[in-house]
Amino acid sequence: MFWADKIAASTQGEQVVNDSKTPSGRVHVGSLRGVIVHDVIYRALKRAQKPVKFLYGIDDYDAFDGVPKYLDRAKFEPYLGQPLCNVPSPGEGASDYAKYYSSEFFEVFEYLGVRPQIYHLRDLYRSGQLNPYIDRLLQSAHLVREAYKQVSNADRPDNWYPFQAICENCGKIATTVVTDYNGKEVFYTCKPDAMSYVEGCGHSGWVSPFDGNGKLPWKVEWVAKWDLLGVTIELAGKDHSQKGGSRDVANAIYRKVYGKKPPFHSPYEFILVGGTKMSSSKGVGASAKEISELLPPELLRFLMLRTPPKTAINFSPNYETITRLFRDYDTAIEKYEALLKSDPNSDLSKDLLSLFYSQLDDKINTYQPFDFSTLISLLQVPHLDLQAEVEKRSAKLLSEGDWTVINERIRVAQKWLDDYADPEEKLILYFDEIPESVAELDEAQKQYLSQLSENLENLDVWDGDTLQTEIFSTSKALGLAPKNAFPAVYHTFLGKERGPKAGNLLSYLEKSFVVSRLQAVGAS
Numbered sequence: 001m002f003w004a005d006k007i008a009a010s011t012q013g014e015q016v017v018n019d020s021k022t023p024s025g026r027v028h029v030g031s032l033r034g035v036i037v038h039d040v041i042y043r044a045l046k047r048a049q050k051p052v053k054f055l056y057g058i059d060d061y062d063a064f065d066g067v068p069k070y071l072d073r074a075k076f077e078p079y080l081g082q083p084l085c086n087v088p089s090p091g092e093g094a095s096d097y098a099k100y101y102s103s104e105f106f107e108v109f110e111y112l113g114v115r116p117q118i119y120h121l122r123d124l125y126r127s128g129q130l131n132p133y134i135d136r137l138l139q140s141a142h143l144v145r146e147a148y149k150q151v152s153n154a155d156r157p158d159n160w161y162p163f164q165a166i167c168e169n170c171g172k173i174a175t176t177v178v179t180d181y182n183g184k185e186v187f188y189t190c191k192p193d194a195m196s197y198v199e200g201c202g203h204s205g206w207v208s209p210f211d212g213n214g215k216l217p218w219k220v221e222w223v224a225k226w227d228l229l230g231v232t233i234e235l236a237g238k239d240h241s242q243k244g245g246s247r248d249v250a251n252a253i254y255r256k257v258y259g260k261k262p263p264f265h266s267p268y269e270f271i272l273v274g275g276t277k278m279s280s281s282k283g284v285g286a287s288a289k290e291i292s293e294l295l296p297p298e299l300l301r302f303l304m305l306r307t308p309p310k311t312a313i314n315f316s317p318n319y320e321t322i323t324r325l326f327r328d329y330d331t332a333i334e335k336y337e338a339l340l341k342s343d344p345n346s347d348l349s350k351d352l353l354s355l356f357y358s359q360l361d362d363k364i365n366t367y368q369p370f371d372f373s374t375l376i377s378l379l380q381v382p383h384l385d386l387q388a389e390v391e392k393r394s395a396k397l398l399s400e401g402d403w404t405v406i407n408e409r410i411r412v413a414q415k416w417l418d419d420y421a422d423p424e425e426k427l428i429l430y431f432d433e434i435p436e437s438v439a440e441l442d443e444a445q446k447q448y449l450s451q452l453s454e455n456l457e458n459l460d461v462w463d464g465d466t467l468q469t470e471i472f473s474t475s476k477a478l479g480l481a482p483k484n485a486f487p488a489v490y491h492t493f494l495g496k497e498r499g500p501k502a503g504n505l506l507s508y509l510e511k512s513f514v515v516s517r518l519q520a521v522g523a524s
Contacts, residue, residue, distance in 0.1 A: 002353035003308060004044035007233070007264070011050060017042045018231040018263070019116075020057035023084060023101040025068040029291040029315065030271040032108070036304040037235055037268050039114045040357045047362070055229055056109075056116035060085040060098035061125055061215045063164075063174035065197055081172035081198040083215075085122045098122075108292045112301055113360030121221075124228070126212035133224035134209050137162050137216060138181045140257045144220060147252035152244045161186060165207050165214035167200070173214060175200030184208065222250040226263055233264045235309070241267030268309035273316055286317060294415055295325075296408055302329050302358040306351070319376075319425045322416060326372035326409070329355075337366045367405045368398060375406075375413045377500050380427040381508045386410070389508075393463075428494065429509075435495030438521050445488035448480050450522030452489075456506075457515045468503025492521045 001009065019038040021031060035056075042054040061083045067076045071090055079087040079097075087097035094100035098120075109115065124130050137144060138161055145156040161178040167190040175194040180187040186209045190200035207213055216224055225231065240246040251262040273286070292300060294317065303325055307313050315321065332355040339346055348356055356364055370390060378389055390406060391398060398406070417426065441449075452474045459466060475485035487497035489506075493514075499505055506514050 004040045008044040008048040014051040018055045018234045022059040023098045027105040054116040061121040081174035131210045143256040162220040169203035170201040269312040305354040323373040330369035368402045453518035464504040464507040
């Protein structure tokens with residue numbers, strides 16, 4: 001069984017799947033993993049015909065703890081330590097910082113077919129829905145302190161209370177420490193040294209903890225949300241799921257204070273860029289919106305789902321990663337099509353279920369695959385009739401549906417070339433002049449090119465596989481190692497020693513041009 005179907009099969013009764021995000025800045029593609037994981041659990045439960053709701057929370061009462069590098073530090077630094085929903089919007093179209101970045105994220109949700117019920121923490125606090133939980137957790141502060149100590153060995157003083165008031169003087173929530181509760185009000189101090197990134201103002205006083213005057217620390221807040229919203233399933237990233245970590249603390253508080261079983265949990269790994277976890281506030285990696293503008297939605301979902309949740313995804317939009325993603329997706333489509341032909345009623349295997357859950361609906365749309373890396377190359381050949389070239393290279397007549405997929409891939413390939421390709425990944429063909437780098441070729445390589453020109457001139461078929469075979473067999477016949485033969489070809493047309501598959505490269509070009517260029521360089 002697919003991992004999400006296993007979770008669905010193990011449940012009984014109505015399920016509430018929950019996930020959440022702190023909108024601390026531009027949301028990165030790494031944050032999409034949790035979104036897709038929870039969405040697929042929701043879809044698996046629906047597929048199993050079990051009653052389920054999918055909730056997604058915006059933790060906009062969290063403190064603004066760092067100015068992203070892409071914003072004006074001088075403008076936003078005065079708001080450090082305040083609730084994110086109280087920080088001004090960086091741009092038009094949103095009332096505040098949190099709504100600005102969360103609305104951008106929700107555009108990606110819609111694009112990916114993820115449609116949970118959205119809630120904002122500011123509303124739960126300000127409307128009073130969390131008031132009973134705040135009161136009970138403050139009354140049970142000794143149990144909360146016990147949970148911290150027993151689970152994570154974190155000592156909390158006897159006068160520590162699980163609440164962060166919004167300072168009435170400076171508006172900060174990050175720097176306040178609550179040390180008393182009389183049943184109606186908490187006593188807090190806005191401590192200058194409470195946080196390393198911002199100073200508290202020193203103000204102290206009594207204030208009601210209710211109706212949005214502050215918030216619970218997030219591990220405790222987790223517990224309140226579970227109970228208020230009836231959450232039964234909520235996974236968490238590996239960083240929160242370590243033994244003695246955040247999730248274990250929250251679980252212990254829920255059991256101690258409410259005597260209830262915590263929601264089902266299983267950790268999931270991060271999406272890494274160059275081995276580094278993505279961070280919204282630090283601006284590391286590509287944003288979710290940027291990647292959604294690059295990849296078709298099914299491919300972006302497939303990126304998340306072809307790897308089990310407990311395995312890290314090392315993502316970078318370079319040539320190798322992008323072309324492999326499309327190739328793997330096409331392979332899955334071909335496997336599904338073969339299954340339909342052999343046994344239309346057969347159950348889907350694990351890998352095909354990852355393809356199924358990658359769709360925006362409950363149907364896999366098949367098509368005639370066309371190699372994405374070939375499109376990248378064809379787009380870089382001047383004066384080429386791209387549509388005619390695609391038709392020529394396709395095994396059978398392309399349908400309207402096939403062209404829909406191909407045209408979308410042409411868009412992706414062009415955007416990748418414009419915005420993501422490194423200079424060395426681009427195909428720069430020398431048409432009007434012979435590259436200067438051919439001067440580096442030795443006599444054996446030049447002899448090889450002369451012989452290759454003769455062999456290619458006699459070919460009746462001009463396609464990538466035939467040319468690749470001829471390039472290799474010519475080098476073998478002359479006793480020239482491939483590590484010397486292939487660079488000679490690349491230098492002749494690209495002016496460098498590496499490039500795309502050599503047979504494919506030559507197949508993009510006119511036969512007469514290839515033969516004459518090989519003759520010219522071989523005779524030089």
